[in-house]
Amino acid sequence: MAPEYPEWFRMRSESNGYVVAIDRSLPKQDLLRSQVYLYPAQRDDFELWHWDGEYLKNKATDLVLDIRKGAQICVFCLCSLKFVINLKLFRYSGRLRLIEDTEICLFTPKPKEKALNQRWSTRQCTDDFGREQTGCFVYSLCNDEWVLEVQHASSEQQPKLLIFPARDFDNENQRWVFEPADAIPDALCNEDDLTQLDTNLISREASPSKRGSSSSVGSGSSVEAFKEAHMLIYLEHQPHVSDKTIGMAAAYQALQQWKLQQVEAMAAFDSQSINSSTPIQKLLQDIAEKEAMMIYERCDQLNNNPQVAQSLAAMLVLKLHEQQPATP
DSSP: OOOOOOSSEEEEETTTSOEEEOOTTSOGGGOTTOBOEEEOOOOSGGGOEEEETTEEEETTTOOEEEEOTTSSOOOOOSSHHHHHHHHHHHHHHTOOOOOTTEEEEEEOOOOGGGOTTTOEEEEEEEOTTSOEEEEEEEEETTEEEEEEEEEOOOTTSOOEEEEEEOOSSSOGGGOEEEEETTSOOOOSSOHHHHHHHHHHHHHHHSOGGGTTSTTOGGGOOHHHHHHHHHIIIIISOOSSOOHHHHHHHHHHHHHHHHHHHHHHHHHTTOHHHHTOSSOHHHHHHHHHHHHHHHHHHHOTTOOSOHHHHHHHHHHHHHHHHHTSOSOO
């Protein structure tokens, strides 16, 4: 049985902060059997899912996650008779041999007895020492050793949703967070993650002269980690940095820009700008995403994925804003 979750939720990847969603560019009649991808959260029904028993059903389409046919049974055999015997054994045991990188698509729900490739559950992720990790595996009930995984693509392609054998290390792209539909998407990093960034960011990415300074992120404040990331990107122009560092730098720059806009609007008595109907969170996210893209446009040595950094910036700026005083 599926664990208890909110009625509708997003499935957010621990690897890049994207959420599982259907291809919004396709007409409704082409969604059946269509590939499932990951996108930055857009807060619509195309990215909302629901546990319908053991099926994961999409709100916009009522279709469910399905292991694509044609690649789901991998039987190694030397003759057709052995193939038939093995296939029967697999079905009798309720398990299927799966091929790595098999794609996940959308399909209509099948009767339970015929839906081995549509039934799912979750379990807590642990490392190779048995310690709990953030997020959970979403595994197939036809073979619990196989889990949903993000296939990272080039900057021109959206990450795909695949099924792959579970790993207990280097498994961020197999770990998922279930986020309530009505929640404002939180930053990918929780407080523990930011504290770890505080400790590690300078040792990995800053110049040696900065590692012993009083402003080092080792001071333990997550706001300081944002400031250090901002310094690495905007002042030192470091080309060898992580997506997360770029996201943090863009988030910090976005918050400063928004504060300045508020001060300028108050000085000019611009009540329309001050009392904008656009939610503050949406304004901050728009600025952060633009800043992340501008970082790439200003530096041709970055090999990171700009879409990942944009998504991280949009999420991290909300986390940073939560730590600010009530007035800019």
